[in-house]
Amino acid sequence: MASPGTLDDFLEQLASAAPTPGGGSAAAIMGAMGAALVSMVCNVTIGKKGYEGVEAEMKAVLQESEKVRRRLTAMVAEDIAAFDSIMAAYKLPKTTDEDQTMRAAAIQAGLRCATETPLDCARVCAEVIALARRASEHGYLNVISDGGVGVLAGFTALRSAALNVYINAPALKDRAFAERATAELEKLVEFCAAESEAVYKIVRDKLG
Amino acid sequence: MASPGTLDDFLEQLASAAPTPGGGSAAAIMGAMGAALVSMVCNVTIGKKGYEGVEAEMKAVLQESEKVRRRLTAMVAEDIAAFDSIMAAYKLPKTTDEDQTMRAAAIQAGLRCATETPLDCARVCAEVIALARRASEHGYLNVISDGGVGVLAGFTALRSAALNVYINAPALKDRAFAERATAELEKLVEFCAAESEAVYKIVRDKLG
Numbered sequence: 006m007a008s009p010g011t012l013d014d015f016l017e018q019l020a021s022a023a024p025t026p027g028g029g030s031a032a033a034i035m036g037a038m039g040a041a042l043v044s045m046v047c048n049v050t051i052g053k054k055g056y057e058g059v060e061a062e063m064k065a066v067l068q069e070s071e072k073v074r075r076r077l078t079a080m081v082a083e084d085i086a087a088f089d090s091i092m093a094a095y096k097l098p099k100t101t102d103e104d105q106t107m108r109a110a111a112i113q114a115g116l117r118c119a120t121e122t123p124l125d126c127a128r129v130c131a132e133v134i135a136l137a138r139r140a141s142e143h144g145y146l147n148v149i150s151d152g153g154v155g156v157l158a159g160f161t162a163l164r165s166a167a168l169n170v171y172i173n174a175p176a177l178k179d180r181a182f183a184e185r186a187t188a189e190l191e192k193l194v195e196f197c198a199a200e201s202e203a204v205y206k207i208v209r210d211k212l213g
Numbered sequence: 214m215a216s217p218g219t220l221d222d223f224l225e226q227l228a229s230a231a232p233t234p235g236g237g238s239a240a241a242i243m244g245a246m247g248a249a250l251v252s253m254v255c256n257v258t259i260g261k262k263g264y265e266g267v268e269a270e271m272k273a274v275l276q277e278s279e280k281v282r283r284r285l286t287a288m289v290a291e292d293i294a295a296f297d298s299i300m301a302a303y304k305l306p307k308t309t310d311e312d313q314t315m316r317a318a319a320i321q322a323g324l325r326c327a328t329e330t331p332l333d334c335a336r337v338c339a340e341v342i343a344l345a346r347r348a349s350e351h352g353y354l355n356v357i358s359d360g361g362v363g364v365l366a367g368f369t370a371l372r373s374a375a376l377n378v379y380i381n382a383p384a385l386k387d388r389a390f391a392e393r394a395t396a397e398l399e400k401l402v403e404f405c406a407a408e409s410e411a412v413y414k415i416v417r418d419k420l421g
């Protein structure tokens with residue numbers, strides 16, 4: 006898949022039997038939607054009467070959320086490339102012993118990439134959640150539900166990325182790396198579960 | 214916004230200060246992604262060696278998930294139309310008493326639409342979760358993480374749609390309708406929270 010094209014095309018490709026785009030790409034896009042909604046809350050709040058006191062904070066959040074949005078959007082292609090590298094490795098010749106050694110190494114390299122990419126996605130989604138907190142605490146009340154959707158999208162993107170680590174990590178021969186990745190992820194999921202529910206509650210309480 | 218265009222355009226518009234697309238559209242798209250991932254699991258499983266016994270079930274799920282995906286994709290435009298109808302109502306003249314009565318009625322009609330649309334979105338997302346269960350129970354093991362991402366996306370879409378009901382319902386003069394909508398939603402959220410975690414657990418346990 007060269008470019009996701011239109012939204013309809015993307016959904017069509019996601020639904021198809023083609024291996025990419027899959028859940029890893031969907032995770033990155035949900036994260037990017039979360040970041041975009043944080044940006045929206047900031048963009049609407051900046052310049053709004055009565056919100057002068059939080060303008061500097063909203064501008065600071067916006068700068069970060071736009072950076073994070075671009076990073077997550079780029080991860081769609083990275084997820085696809087990682088998956089494709091595993092598929093390509095499986096297609097390598099396996100006739101001689103040397104072939105087999107090379108092929109096994111290429112599969113491991115692909116798997117490592119397909120573990121690091123969603124782990125990195127999860128780390129960036131944690132930033133979306135932190136930014137959603139700042140936007141939801143200080144943003145314009147009439148768009149505060151968008152901050153709430155932002156934090157929900159960020160956390161689901163994080164858990165979705167985690168599932169992509171869990172499916173690839175068991176096949177990694179480098180157990181030390183696999184266990185480090187899984188342990189980091191579990192901490193991140195635990196912390197962000199509590200944090201995103203706290204942000205959701207801030208939003209829900211403001212809605213009356 | 215006539216058409217969401219490319220994924221990048223959509224994210225760009227989501228991030229902007231423009232009132233649409235917002236969290237309601239993001240909810241519908243996340244739901245559609247959930248449905249698409251259910252379809253993907255089915256499409257990959259159908260025809261797979263060793264999965265002959267579940268082929269009829271996967272075909273039945275696929276037929277439903279594709280219907281649900283189309284329904285949720287169409288809801289992006291419905292969400293935007295509902296929001297635009299409120300904005301248009303607020304711009305109506307309010308000089309005479311008659312103007313004011315008309316304007317108030319138009320605002321109420323818009324708000325009702327902006328409550329019914331996300332409520333309907335939440336109902337359809339509950340179907341995504343039920344379909345994700347069937348796909349995750351019987352689908353091809355190598356794509357089972359996609360079923361997991363599907364159920365997470367479906368439930369976050371449901372909660373996101375709920376936030377859009379919560380932000381609009383308090384301003385509704387028809388309290389009976391507002392309370393009915395909120396009560397239905399709360400039941401749906403509660404049931405689907407437990408259901409989606411159960412499906413997530415099915416997937417997580419299969420990943421080892």
